Amino acid sequence: MPSQSLIYPDSRGGIHPGTHPSYGALSSLMKDNIYWVGNQGFIYTSPWVVTQNTARHSAVVLLSATDEPMELEVAGCRMRHSAFAVSPLVARTLRARNIGLVSVNISPFHLDYRAFRRFSDTGITPLAREKYADLDPQLLRAYEGQTSLSEADALFHAVVERTVAQLPIFYRRSSHTELVLQIMESHPLCSLSELSKQLGLSNSRTTHLFSSAVGLSLKSYMFWYKSATAANLLLADNSLTEVAHNAGFADSAHLSRTWRNKFGTTPSYIRNDRCVQLFR
Template identity: 30%
Template structure:
């Protein structure tokens, strides 16, 4: 099973430990009947584990009741919503938005500033065919979404958050969410070119944009545009993404943070920790200590 590198393996380790340890404010939606009373929900969330659902290649759901008020800037594209249809607040730049669902393109800096009870995130990795569709979010690279349009999947979202979703529920939730992005996507030629470029960089991580341009007999500026258009992010950011995948892989080993930092191309463990927190809202040490993550994996084909 592959989900953007070693993400599956690192969460598989945490899951095993968990088993061992047993554009503006929107109205409250149509899922009020599904929402638990606030006090009861707070009590339940205090002991609720995170959940990771892998059901499509380079795409997964992650749910968490744990609020971390850090500013994040992940390489993945993301759709964030509340399972119970309740509003939450997000800071993008200097502006605050109250919403019940929102989509972010890659590397959009944001901060969740409201309690995160009920939050579900759909993460889409740069290698996913769905990734370029987030370009349609426009120049600001994020969009508030219509949570009411997801009403037919309300029970599926609650099941995901509460940790008992089945494969068909995960797929319905995925289809409803990605449907809000519209039908636009990457044509076959562009996607094939993107796959070739990503494979080339994966095999030759030190390859510069100049060398890539020379290999394709085009100018530097044209290759820069070609890579960004095909893959969805600039070459420099894609290389940083590969370092992120490497960190995931190494965190599942017994290496020290200093050794991981050096192997993944960071100057030291402090540099790694600062960058990692910007990606995930926690330090790598905190990530390693987390035990209550349940892992769910479903069969999938190569087209999703």
């Protein structure tokens, strides 16, 4: 889609990151949207995201629905572009003010997750925005909260496919890779010894295979799974204390610190229906 004016009135002159939240500053104009596409990941859209040094286990594709540039900063390197791929566990600052941000978050369960492992010194690479041009109507509808969950699922996979085609190819799927993913999807809290037994391999070989197959160490994966469990429980409207306890966090304060480090906001934000519309 050719570059165009902002969809909604430009409110940047007078809104300053230091005095406004990371999310929700423009919720009176447009709500954030979360499209939950099962264990593969989710799509998040927002007219305003300004976060400092957040890092998450999901791989992320950031797209501007309007083709206006966002700003990413990592390790002192600042980039302005309308499309980015972000490797897992990369701490970055994001400034996306009223540009129609569409954030596609890919979970470790996705077969192409490994393609997003650090592919540059910064772990961030600009993408060719024109590669998504045929998806512009769907991206805009998703941003406006006008997309069904099935349409969001199709959009999610289309974005991942176009992104992987632009990334360096340095891995191959194998029967072992797919078996590891199948086991972890069926038994997500499978221990190292249990996984080794099912694979018929030593613990050390299984540890190496897991990291190669999934793209995360087993320890990092377990931490991601706790966070994903917490997200599901939050969306089911459990109390913060119940969520922390049932997801394996020490307490609600531990959960809140972890959530802020990952997303730059409190866990209760995604349940604020004045700012967020949920599709699941």
